Amino acid sequence: MTDAWQLAEAVNLRPEAFGGMAFHRERGVTLELDAEAYRFLCTYLEPQPLPPPAHPAACLVPQLVRLGFICLEGREGREGREGRGQGQAWMEQGQGQAWMEQGQGQALPLLSAPETVHLAITARCNLSCPGCYVPRPHAGPELTVPELRGLIDQWAHMRVFQLAVGGGEPLLYEGLFDVLAYARQQGVVPNLTTNGTLLDADAVWRLERAGVARANLSWSGPGGAHQVQSLVFTRALQALLDSTLHVGVNLLVTSALLPRLPRVLARLQALGVRRVTVLRPKPPASPSEVGTAWYSANRLRRADLLRLGAILNGWQGALELEVDSALVGLMGDVDPARLRWRAVYGCAAGRRTCTVWPDGRVTPCSFLADLSAGDVRRVPFAELWGQGENWGLLRDPTARPGGGCTGCAIALQCGGARCVARYERGDLFAGDVECPHCWEETPCVS
DSSP: OOOOEEEOTTEEEEEETTEEEEEETTTTEEEEEEHHHHHHHHGGGSOBOOOOTTSTTGGGHHHHHHTTSEEETTOOOOSSOOOOTTOEETTOOOOOOGGGOTTTTSOOOOOSSOSEEEEEOOSOOSOOOTTOOSOSSOOSOOOOHHHHHHHHHHHHHHTOOEEEEESSOGGGSTTHHHHHHHHHHTTOEEEEEEOSTTOOHHHHHHHHHHTOSEEEEEEEOTTOSOOOOHHHHHHHHHHHHTSSSEEEEEEEOOTTTGGGHHHHHHHHHHHTOOEEEEEOOOOOSSOOHHHHHHHHHHOOOHHHHHHHHHHHHHHBTTBEEEEOGGGGGGGTTSOHHHHHHTTOOSOOBTTTEEEEOTTSEEESSTTOTTOOOEETTTSOHHHHHHHOTTOHHHHOTTOOOOGGGTTOTTHHHHOOOHHHHHHHHSOTTSOOTTSTTOOSOOOOOO
């Protein structure tokens, strides 16, 4: 009897103009598919045999099985699940096949809905880090729990895949657990990032009950503004590791931390951490004397990024490493088709992601906080996403990152860091001059 295979229950599908997207809710993995591949995956909504080797899609099947998108009928795997959250897998090796590699050389597609909405649920925080991206002061009252439930209903209707909840410090928001649980109930996967100082056994238990997929604990090392005592961080981390949650550490790698990075990674590994997301310092969203001075002192220059890439390569396999969108340029040797297949993009501000602030403003990302599309209290989210007012250049299908990004093999997948380009050149689409693949001379920051 021929085995019957089917789409895993944990997979969400969403059609797009270029084909469609598939998101694995329990692994946190997104696939981007052309029209032919998307139609093929949709055939497994009902159980059926795998295609014969001669079938054009047969080469795609091993990857779909390995990633858990299709499985034997009634036997959806429970082992090896990854709550990946928002990082990009380091040196992504997912194989996109030649038959589905159309679209190379085209602009980054604008999606019908964000893949991930970043929700800064509160601007309040119990720490005062000068490198923080939250604009100060933050005007306007916070969105209430009923207002956030209404937003989640809109996101669920649009088929947004994930909700990345942060702050400020999100545990200071009184209705946090209700919001997280409601997102899960509506089919939008909630993830949480916290500084960990307010985490205790009860808070972790409530995160589990709310259905949080992944909890990310932020760690700021040398060069950071606020040194949380090691004991506090270790206790919070242990509480998370003792839970059923997928746990990650967000590691902000400054120029001061970089020489110590191997030792930090070894320490995290010894504590039981498996997943580490490496973050690159960004220019302050609202330039201030303190924020600008912090960025100037802690930013990663081109030589630093080359060293960072070498360190990450050395740790590949020992830890499940991810990088934030501003470090995708380090993947310059990876086939762009592979990156697109696994939906690995660099700066996708306003095209694949956006940020909702505590006062209801919607911006393309947390570091372009001045480019507001409007207020969700006044305009439905779908309209704000669709019109993207003030996001024109980010969404211009003819726009290409200039400068040293010109001609780069993965320019369309990476795009450099737009916030860095604007800070350095005053041009949202200038090259990312710190990228190791960029030929531009790095300017001095005034």
